[in-house]
Amino acid sequence: MHDVAREAGVSQATVSLVLNDVSGSRFSDATKDRVHKAVEILGYRTNAHAKVLREGVAGMIGFIGDSVATSPFAGKIIEGAQERAWESGLLLIAVSTGGDKELERASLETLLSYKVAGVVYASMYHQMVDVPKVLREVPTVVLNSEDQAGYFPSIAPDEVSGGFEATQYLLKAGHRRIGLINIESLESGLPGAVGRYKGYVRALEGAGVSVDPALVRFGQGSEPYGFKYVVELMQEPEPPTAIFCANDRTAWGAYQALLELGKRVPEDVSIIGFDNQETLAPHLRPGLTTLELPFEQMGRRAVDLILEGIKPQGQVELMACSLIERNSVEKIKESQ
Structure with a gap:
């Protein structure tokens, strides 16, 4: 100097x-x-080390996740967090643990030894997580999940409003026999599965349409389940005219099943998905209408909370999922 x-x-x-x-x-x-x-x-x-000694905190925010960094569509979480940190003159240090708890422990110890200003603890999908207690030493925000212990603030997608909007979109197109292929059972407690189902039910009941259990299936969020359950649904005495697939991979399987059955999307059956997986949804034929998970906005908001110095009170902030319209939904014909 x-x-x-x-x-x-x-x-x-x-x-x-x-x-x-x-x-x-x-x-x-x-x-x-x-x-x-x-x-x-x-x-x-x-000299960053000297600055830490002087100020007690580094110009860095730690970001640790299971498979977020390697996921083709959830990587936007990191982009959003990184951009927001950079806007405030901070560097984001990201670590992907692959779910390895020993690697997670070692990574957290390293981040804390660098005196990071805060930590974003992220998950690839919305679930209840056990957050390491060592993170109580530093401002921490749980991202795309919820803290099981209810101690740390969490940011997650609003699954209920997303399921509601997806189903309401089909209702507005005139459909009344609307199937649902969920990503897990309700007993699993998975927030995405439970919330999207609640939204589905709320939309139907709000429109005066009874929920028909014969039109509901519970898969595991992958293409084979979309294929299997669409084949089953189309064999019902009164098959659905539209299907809400609770993620895009399930919708992909639904497309394949309908093609094999000689049915067209959307002329014979309308399909709506959830996620807006960029490597999939725009490339289906026709393009898939779906709900987009707000990954980038959630990443930015997590860093915002750290910068605001939010106190750990276990609050959960839910962020809206945006409807992405393409060509997989058609207004129902009067004869149907």
């Missing part, structure tokens, strides 16, 4: 105030330019 001050023709204190952008300090643009030019010429770099 002495070298930078000598090169710029200013005091060391001026260099420190300019580089740290201290509020209340007033320097001319010419002075700031001289300092920054000297930094560039000399290749000066702030």
Whole structure:
């Protein structure tokens, strides 16, 4: 810093105030330019370790997740968190553990040893998670999941409103026999499965349509279950004219089953999905109308909460899922 001050023709204190952008300090643009030019010429770099010793916290936020970093569509969570951190002059350090608890423990110890400003504890899909107690030492937000213990603040998709909007979209298109292929059983307690089912029921009952158990199936969120259960549904005495698939992979299986049965999407059966998986939904023929999980917005919001210094009171903030319209839903004909 002495070298930078000598090169710029200013005091060391001026260099420190300019580089740290201290509020209340007033320097001319010419002075700031001289300092920054000297930094560039000399290749000066702030000593991060010294800064941690001085301020007690690093200019970093830790991000740790099971498979979020390697998921083709949930990676937007990291993008959102990273952009928000960078806007505040912070660096996001991301670690993907692959669900390995020993790797998670070691990673958390390393992040905490770096005195990170906070930690985002993320999951690839919405579930109840046991958050390591060591994270109580630092501001922590649970992302795309909920803290089982109800201690940390959590951010997750609003599954109920998403299921409601998907079903209501089909109702507005005139459909009354609407099937549902869920991603898990209700007994599993999986928030996505339970919430999307609740939204489905709420929309039907709000429209005066009774829930027909014969039109509801519980799969495991993969293509084979979409295929299997659409074949079953279409063999019902009164088959559905529309099907709400509780994720896009299930919808993919539904498309294949209808093709094999000689049925067309959406002319014979309308399909709506959930997730807006970019590697899948836009590329189905026709393109899949679906609900988009708000990954990027959730990532940004998690960092916001850390920057705001939110207190750990176990609050859960739910974020709306947006409807993405493509061509897999058609208004029902009067004869149907």
